[in-house]
Amino acid sequence: MDNKQCIRTLENTLESPLDCLGWALFKEHAGAFDAGETGNTARVIGVRKNSFVLSNGCEEWLAFPAGRLRQAGETFPAAGDWVQFREKLVTKVLPRKNTLSRGAAGLRHGKDGGALKQQIMATNVDTVFIVSGLDRDFNLRRLERYLTLVYNCGMMPVIVLTKADLQEGAQIFVYEAEHVAPGVPVHLVSARTEAGISVLERYLEPGRTVVLVGSSGAGKSTLVNRLAGAPVQATGEVSGSVGKGRHTTTSRDLILMPQGGMIIDNPGIREIAFWDMAEPGALGAATSAFPEIEELARGCRFADCRHLHEPDCNVLQGLADGIIIPERLESYRKMQREMDYLALRQECHSSGQVEKKRRKDISKQVKALKKRHW
Secondary structure: OOHHHHHHHHHHHOOOHHHHHOHHHHHOOOOOOOOOOOOOEEEEEEEOOOOEEEEOOOOEEEEEEOHHHHOOOOOOOOOOOEEEEEOOEEEEEOOOOOEEEEEOOOOOOOOOOOOOOEEEEEEOOOEEEEEEEOOOOOOHHHHHHHHHHHHHOOOOEEEEEEOHHHOOOOHHHHHHHHHHOOOOOEEEOOOOOOOOOHHHHHHHOOOOEEEEEEOOOOOHHHHHHHHHOOOOOOOOOEOOOOOOEOOOOOOOEEEEOOOOOEEEEOOOOOOOOOOOOOOOOOOHHHHHHOHHHHHHHOOOOOOOOOOOOOOOOHHHHHHHOOOOOHHHHHHHHHHHHHHHHHHHHHHOOOHHHHHHHHHHHHHHHHHHHHHHHO
């Protein structure tokens, strides 16, 4: 069932045609925006190279960004955005409820030496499915990075473990995922046997938007097809030699599902680079991905403890006592270093300025340590 068929099925039961695209839920978060007039309001359901596919709940059409949207400082449309339009021009992007974004590929370690770039994957999202296949794709450290990415964007993660039919003792993967993601729902599914697929339908209640993230070949598009009950997304085989899939999903489209909700499928992610940064020296919202470390950190002697070699570090004591496993702490430290560096890069104009500021910060830390010892 395509978007137009789903719209015709749902529009008779809703107050406004826009509600089948989530307008009623979006209005609750619209803030000061006057949501009374909806005659020129639509949602971005597809992003192309120089254009967008819009829908008002009754019809779909191709539109182009107005010239002012290309100016610096203006919000450019992305998949999931609510926009205002005039004929075939997008004139304004309405204030977003949230934004799932990452650093553009290739910029994770400042390889380009220039300005950092943001890549928006989806906006106005209710749930993020972190999809991991139980073949060569399953990796706990990668799951931690995805969780940190989602938490930093202020969204609710759900872990979906696909290809359960490939493993006899698949439940062990659920236990491992739950260990690194306390409180996060973990669902074990198989698109081939359709086991566990129906459980995911509760996230697709009318008006709600789910976005899928994961590696190429994790089974995201196949999962969308099973939930839709029809082949709405192209799929491809995973390489048997390297265990990686090809990018069969090359665009970001919002797909209206027969359950009433919507799904935004994303191209496979090979590099999980962060974008939304906390203040230097803290993971901020990202600590939700490491609750046991955050809890122990509250008992450290120093508020700015880095958990490396500081005296009376409660986290290091937890490591010695076996409360924290070494791999988790190293993953936490690694992401903390990345975020510190990225926060500095966003503040400074060049990598040279970053290094200069880092040396100054290190000098301050050394002086502070000397004072503490005295």
